[in-house]
Amino acid sequence: MLPVLLGLGVLIGGVLIVANWDDIVNWLHDFIPKLKAAWKQVRELVPHGSRIYGDLIIEGADRLIKIAHKLYYKENEQWVEETTSRKLPESEVPPFIRNKGIKKETDITEEMEEALGLEV
Secondary structure, three states, X not given: OHHHHHHHXXXXXXXXXXXXXXXHHHHHHXXXXXXXXXXXXXXXXXXXXXXXXXXXXXXXXXXXXXXXXXXEEEEOOEEEEEOOEEEEOHHHOOHHHHOOOOOOOOOOHHHHHHHHOOOO
16 A cells, blocks of 8 residues: 555656646746855854765755756747747747847857856
8 A cells, every 4th residue: 555655646746846847947046046145154154064065965956057947049930948848939039039130050058148147
């Protein structure tokens, strides 16, 4: 009976994560910079052994946020936003991307880093 309950719990948890993925990513984009700022303030007050674990957590969170970014490009007269791929109307593409008048593949990494406040 216990394996069935565990399996059901994992299934329900997976469905909830998939259903709320965009909200989870947005929350992480907001939370991780706040976590880094808070850690920077209290780091010197924490004992050295715990400081190592805190640094590892912050480093892992920083890597996580660098992976979760959005990529915009135009394919066959249709804009594509790629976090997971989806087709979207031109009105949903951010204006600073749309105004570039992209005709061919163009590197917009710097603009995206600046807009999102992240490094890619």
